[in-house]
Amino acid sequence: xxxxxxxxxxxxxxxxxxxxxxxxxxxxxxxxxxxxQILGQKVEFLVSFYNNEISEKSEIFDDQFSVERPDGSNFTxxxxxxxxxxxxxxxxxxxxxxxxxxxxxxxxxIL
Amino acid sequence: xxSVTQLGSHVSVSEGALVLLRCNYSSSVPPYLFWYVxxxxxxxxxLLKYTSAATLVKGINGFEAEFKKSETSFHxxxxxxHMSDAAEYFCAVRITGGGNKLxxxxxxxxxxxx
Numbered sequence: 001x002x003x004x005x006x007x008x009x010x011x012x013x014x015x016x017x018x019x020x021x022x023x024x025x026x027x028x029x030x031x032x033x034x035x036x037q038i039l040g041q042k043v044e045f046l047v048s049f050y051n052n053e054i055s056e057k058s059e060i061f062d063d064q065f066s067v068e069r070p071d072g073s074n075f076t077x078x079x080x081x082x083x084x085x086x087x088x089x090x091x092x093x094x095x096x097x098x099x100x101x102x103x104x105x106x107x108x109x110i111l
Numbered sequence: 112x113x114s115v116t117q118l119g120s121h122v123s124v125s126e127g128a129l130v131l132l133r134c135n136y137s138s139s140v141p142p143y144l145f146w147y148v149x150x151x152x153x154x155x156x157x158l159l160k161y162t163s164a165a166t167l168v169k170g171i172n173g174f175e176a177e178f179k180k181s182e183t184s185f186h187x188x189x190x191x192x193h194m195s196d197a198a199e200y201f202c203a204v205r206i207t208g209g210g211n212k213l214x215x216x217x218x219x220x221x222x223x224x225x
Contacts, residue, residue, distance in 0.1 A: 042216065048212055091155065102154040
């Protein structure tokens with residue numbers, strides 16, 4: 001069964017550094033999403049992306065965040081200058097308009 | 112705005128016993144509802160979905176959920192728990208005709224004991 005893959009599985013970064021989280025969505029999917037889950041809290045929506053542009057974003061997704069689909073297969077989340085509170089599990093998801101399929105996540109630890 | 116409430120952050124059942132995980136939603140328009148399961152160090156796996164067809168929805172691993180509009184509920188059940196069901200379960204809502212984002216509940220950790 002096709003699946004969403006995310007790399008790396010764990011990223012450790014110094015505060016203030018830029019980080020890029022990578023995702024390969026399911027190949028025939030057109031809708032892409034990023035969510036995050038701070039330890040012990042619920043999964044929160046960050047941003048959705050369709051037709052090469054952001055279709056919706058949450059208040060969490062401020063100017064420090066950006067998304068890109070640099071080629072036909074990857075979907076990336078960039079955090080420009082990381083803060084301690086960005087430490088979380090970040091999940092990528094994709095869909096063909098139906099239910100969203102999630103990757104295993106990238107655990108981001110900010111030191 | 113839509114929201115989801117999951118009652119009980121931790122539920123413990125004996126192997127072979129009924130599993131009942133509660134989810135109530137709030138939505139001003141007809142919702143789509145989902146249950147996802149998360150095993151340790153893994154992503155979210157779709158268990159089942161309600162998309163305005165049959166109100167009783169059957170999912171994977173023997174789970175099912177019933178949409179009750181009058182109670183604004185979408186509780187998850189399984190007749191007989193198995194040790195492998197131990198995981199965290201998330202209820203999520205997506206509004207119809209709007210954006211596609213999912214709004215998740217806070218999750219219920221299911222423990223299955225011998």
